[in-house]
Every structure is written in C-alpha cells, then in structure tokens.
Amino acid sequence: MLNGKKTIVGILLIVCGLIAGLIIASNFNIQNQSLAQIKQVKEVSPQSKDFLIQLSSALADVSDVVKPSVVNISTQKTVDTKDNPMGRFFDDPMFKRFFGDESPFHMPKKQESRALGSGVIIKEDGYIVTNSHVVKDMDEIKVILADKTEYKGKIIGTDPKTDVAVIKIDAHDLPVIKMGDSSKMKVGEIVLAVGNPFGLNQTVTMGIVSAVGRSEVGIADYEDFIQIDAPINPGNSGGALVNASGELAGINTAIFSTSGGYQGIGFAIPSSMVKNVMDKLIKSGKVIRGWLGVNIQPLTPELSKSFGLKEKDGVLIADVVEGGPAEKAGLKRGDLIISFDSKDASNTRQLRNLVANTLPGATLDLKAVRDGKEMSFKVTVGELPDAKQAAAGGAPSSSEFLNRLKGVGVQDITASIRERFNYPAKVSGVIVTNVADDSSAFNVLKQGDVIQEVNRKRINNVKEYDSIVSKIKAEEDILLLVYRGTAYIYVTITGKK
DSSP, X not given: OHHHHHHHHHHHHHHHHHHHHHHXXXXXXXXXXXXXXXXXHHSOOHHHHHHHHHHHHHHHHHHHXXXXXXXXXXXXXXXXXXXXXXXXXXXXXXXHHXXXXXXXXXXXXXXXXXXXXXXXXXXXXXXXXXXXXXXXXXXXXXXXXXXXXXXXXXXXXXXXXXXXXXXXXXXXXXXXXXXXXXXXXXXXXXXXXXXXXXXXXXXXXXXEEEEEEEOOSSSOSSOOEEEEOSOXXXXXXXXXXXXXXXXXXXXXXXXXXXXXXXXXXXXXXXHHHHXXXXXHHXXXXXXXXXXXXXXXXXXXXXXXXXXXOOOSSOEEEEEEOTTSHHHHHTOOTTOEEEEETTEEOOSHHHHHHHHHTSOTTOEEEXXXXXXXXXXXXXXXXXXXXXXXXXXXXXXXXXXXXXXXXXXXXXXXXXXXXXXXXXXXXXXXXXXXXXXXXXXXXXXXXXXXXXXXXXXXXXXXXXXXXXXXXXXXXXXXXXXXXEEETTEXXXXXXXXXX
C-alpha cells in the first residue's frame, strides 16, 4: 500500500516536472521570438542607410565647395568716450578734485570697439560681399581667408538701404562662389549657412527655407528676405546661404531673437538683390535707384470696399509728390497701381523693389485702376533723392555738410505737406525729414520741424538753406528758429549730443 502511494506521488512529480518544463520552454521561446522581433524593428533598412549616407556625402561635398569662398571679417573702431555720460562724469573737475587723474574710475579718452562678421568672395581679384552693418564706419577691417591668410580690407561701397556692402583685398586667384538664382527658391528647400558665428571659423549649419519674400521686418529699407531655420548667430552676418547645388542663394544678415541668440528664425538677403546692389557698388561706389514720387500703402479689404475696387491685389497711392515722375505722368491720389513695366505690382514690396531697380531716365508702362477703370500711363522714372523720407514731397537737400547740421535731411514745404501737417500760411522754410543717429542735431531737431532761420538768417527753400549752411564751419555752434507744433522756438546745435 505504501509503495503504491509512493509510486503515484512519483508519477505526479514527474508529470508536474514535465508540465513546468514545457511552460518554461514555451516562455523561453516567446522571449526569443520577442527579442528577435525587437532586434528586427531596430535595424535600419538598407535603403534608409543608403539614402542617409548619400545625403551626408552630398552635404559634405557642398560644404567643401563653399567653405573656401567664405571669409572671416574682423573690424575695429575707435570710440570717443566723451560721448559716454559716465566718461563725462569721471572727467568732471569736481570728481578729479577728490580722486585726481590716477583715479581707478578714470576712463581713457578713446576706446577701441571690436566686432566680428563674415563675407563671401565674389571675384577672383579680391572683391568680397558682406553686410553694410559689419563694415560701415569702421576704422580697420581685417579679412581672414579659409587658409588663415590675413589681408587688410578696403570699403568699396556700402548700401544701408539693403544692408549690402562690398570690400576689397589685395589678392588674386581667389576661390569664387557661384551665384545662384534666388527667384527659384522654394519653401522647404534644404539650405546651408556658412560663416563664423562667435568667431568660430568655417562653421556650417543646415536647415530649410521657411518662407520667401519676407518684408516689413524692420531690418532695412528694401526688404525681400529669405527666411530660414538654419542656425545662425552673431558673427554669421555677411556669410553665405547656399542651395543644394553649392550656389549662393543669399547673404545671411539677421536673426529674430528675444535673447540675442538663435531662436529658429533667420533672414538672408536674396542673391538677386545682392547681385544688383554689389554690381552698382563695384561700378560707382554707390547705388542709384529709381523713384516714382508717390506715397504708397497696401490694399486692404476695407480700403478696397471704400474705393469701390473689385481688385484684390495692387498698391494704393496715398499721395503724389508735386513735380515728381508720377504727377508728370498723370497719376493721382487714390489710384491703384496694378503693374509696372509689364510686371505685377501686387504689393508694396514688389513695387518698391521694381522701381528701385529701374535706372533713372527710363520710360516704362504703368497700369492703374481709377474709378473702376483700368488706365495706362507712360512714366519716366526719376532718381531717388538722398533724404530718407523724400517721398513726402518736394526736392530734398542732397548736401552732406561738414558741420553740425550733417546728417539732417530737409526739403521744401509743398502744398500737400502744408495740408497734411496743417502748417499756417505764414510758416515758411524747410521741413526736417530725418536726423541721423550720429548727428549733432540728434535729440535737438525732430522730423516735422520747420527750420525758418539759420544763424538769424531767413530761409524760404532748400536752395537758400544749402547756400547758408554750406558756409558754416565744422566746429561752429548753430542757432535755428524752428516751428514745432503750434509755436516757434529757438534751438542751438552744439558739439554735445
């Protein structure tokens, strides 16, 4: 009996062992299958590998082609510390009375300001394109090539209105970048940004074109930016934006940032605009632009309804300059410009750039809508005046005087200006259109001021203003009688800002 029980127990144990063995084996098999599946999922397909390898190789090839044409630009400027409020405080006689000239707070009379940027070689004999803000007004420009060779740079010309500049070095047989056609750029294209961020030479970053035709960004007067997400930082200004063919698609110029560093939005000047400006700078050292003599604004749905227009696109004329090209052609306030030189003028950016790129003296066709009817005009394009706001009317002063009124733009008071600003009939003289930041008159004169007397001498127009101001010496203080708001005031322009 006992032996029988033992036998039964033994059989049960054997059966349990077999069942446990089968379960364990089954689990091992499941785990092995799962591991195999996981291993299979994590493997990169040969096609993907090939694609990524080809992409990496292509990007490396483009970089190798472009990098030798991109240079490092180091600039230096001597700054006068007397313009610094703290510098004037430490130089005060009362301060020196207690601390003397050897005070630890004493500031030197002049300090050196240094900055870094980038540039792109465009001609074998040493011509380099960069940003105007990188080199303008700098005392010394040092250019470092990709092979570490250093040269002294000379400014050929700058154009702050587009932020383009051309400099030259004394060198030959340089590697030149191939110029691309920015008009063919499409949103989503892969681009490379090459430059020297934070002074780190020959840096290449990759991204895509986020948008084209960006304007009203507030960076320059003439804007048609390519927006990119390729990382660019301080020092990249003036560097190359290149397409997949290794061609120059634009010049990196600015970033949108709330922190001062890269935040995913960068802007490049398109190569078509760069080429137009740089050719003019190389040829004559300046850019001459066309001018219509109109104030324009975008056509909004509200304006379209108010003017009874069926058109959805176009540029509305808000004012016409007396004696300007548009007035001579017969254009009027309220006209809607729809084409210029057989090219669509669907927005203000397009029209401004089309006119600016036209040589003065050219007679072209312009189409506009007036009272619901399409009309054709023959317009002889004029030359854009120097004053920044010359489109407000009248002929501006084109002189850059070597005295304390340097940097002050003025122009005649026309009937349209008098009406717009509601100037009384007795008010005469010249109206201030702009005051440069570095002018001695900055914070003394304002846009819209009317200058009636200069050093107690009455003036009635720009011609008389130029005649009087041109005789004033560089260090001479200037007394002006100005009509501002609703009253006359005297102001003095001295060497102090």
